[in-house]
Amino acid sequence: MNIHDLDTPTVLVDIDTLGRNLGGMAGYCRVHNLTLRPHTKTHKIPQIARLQMQYGAPGITVAKLGEAEVMADAGINDILIVYPLWGEKKWMRLTELAKRVRISVAMDSLQVAAGISRAARLAGVEVGIRLEFDTGLHRCGLSANEESIAIAKKIIALPNLRWEGISLYPGHIMGNREIREHDIPVENAKLDRLYALFDLAGIPYPVVSGGNTPAAFQSHRFHGVTEIRPGTYIFNDRNTVDAESATYADCAVTVLATVVSTSVQGNAVIDAGSKTLSADTLLSGERKHFGYVQGRPELILHDLSEEHGHLIVPGDSHVEVGNLLRIIPNHVCPCINLHDHVFIVSGEKVVDHWSVAARGKVT
């Protein structure tokens, strides 16, 4: 089957580009002795999680318990949930999961740790624990100070928890372009200060887990990091290209769309809007446009309605109703999360069809 035989809009994953991205990140991590624990929120597809483990990942990362349940059902046996899980319902689901796979959680409060400990003791299981520190994104995470170390001590003393170490999310460092301008010594000074507090208290931290996609290939330059959790690298998108962390040739996901209207002069409409591509704006710069038209850079996807993509067609260009276009989305993670399945392609040949099994697992 060829992509021209598919109904549109639909998501295509180029298996050759995916393979290069898999191998590239795995190779980088091997060379620098970093553990790669890929964040599967990007794809939510068990087949891709299994490929990531075949390429050397000892386990995966997820954001939600529901994602962990899907991945465990698919045979993934080592899962980190980098999210502070709150509430009896979630703690019971977590300990059920811990009965069948190795499971760890990152959190930033004694309350969350105490809830998990209590549930784990009742269930007779052990849950791995990492403590989240804020190094500049100001989203979650404790500050590097003595108060936080006191909390760490209390958490480590709780029963049925397996202390693993420190969790970071350097989401404030947005990519190669920014790293060139970014003061790495400043970041390292923050990390050194954090480690000194732990050392002083005599608390070991076997794992220091960091790393987002845009800055992933710079991870070796940050002091003490032992593990990274990039997600987007597996597919890449317009954001990672904009951050100079990838090129359009590294983008494995395109949305196949059809031109459905050319009746307004200088414009065209494709059948992919915000319910197909997501409404995410570009993370940097002028935040303009909603995707990149592969092979047709003159076509500007300047706006999205829910089911309409609005193209500006310059005077020297031409599109017709029925034309197929392939769009690289701004942000691939929320885009995939809108779809029940993806088609696996090699060039224009359709080779497989995978379910986005963890799609919509919000709890």
Added chain:
Amino acid sequence: MNIHDLDTPTVLVDIDTLGRNLGGMAGYCRVHNLTLRPHTKTHKIPQIARLQMQYGAPGITVAKLGEAEVMADAGINDILIVYPLWGEKKWMRLTELAKRVRISVAMDSLQVAAGISRAARLAGVEVGIRLEFDTGLHRCGLSANEESIAIAKKIIALPNLRWEGISLYPGHIMGNREIREHDIPVENAKLDRLYALFDLAGIPYPVVSGGNTPAAFQSHRFHGVTEIRPGTYIFNDRNTVDAESATYADCAVTVLATVVSTSVQGNAVIDAGSKTLSADTLLSGERKHFGYVQGRPELILHDLSEEHGHLIVPGDSHVEVGNLLRIIPNHVCPCINLHDHVFIVSGEKVVDHWSVAARGKVT
């Protein structure tokens, strides 16, 4: 069951507010002798479509063929697809559908009409046809000129099509606030010019279908409109409130979320991010913030990660890990489309649980 017993994040639909919204729009349309053909893209829930028909709608509107298939399966027997359907696969699905329900399509090109006509003749069915005109949004739609009337004539002459009339989408008129400032005589002059062209050509147009939610209650002021297709009115959202077309008391949908982190001073994180609320920015004004915290207007939802909602908590306010909050989303349509099901509530009492059956039907 009470909302405090639910796992979060999840979507709550207040059935009392929904009832008022249903009745309010139905009453307005009855008084002004307008046909109400609600757009079900907002909810994608057959139970709500059936309620809309019980309140007087002769049929519904959808954007996608896949939505029409779900609604037909649920017993809805009169469906308008306001979308230019292109391609043999879609035309075959359309004619299959036309064998079991009354179906109409709005489009703006002879190519689309010819494809549907050919497929309908082969299948031995009839498909209703409306011709889309652009009155200012510049998205889809023909211009009001003689060339367009020539196209209309050709379309009407095609076999197995049932000519119904004119389709408009006044999406450039954004609500009561804008209508106060908007030049209604200018819009009416455009409409009159369009009708004059049809009259001159001797082409009847029994249906003139227009109407979005923000301007819905002003529809009687626009010349010649016989039918409106509002969607969002059933739930309302921060956009319709911002457009002064509703108040927060008219918003039937809230996302129930839990505070999961307060470790960063002056901030808090809830477990609802862009994969729960959608990343849609506000349509007007400064386009700031990602939702309204019901009953806690001092809490500002200033940013979203995929699974984190970032709240600013002013000094004189306080939230704790575990607190439940109810968020009115910016744009309810893409929010609902992220969820497999919604809980129906009356106040804090959970009374039912409905599937978002047409969620993710992109083709």
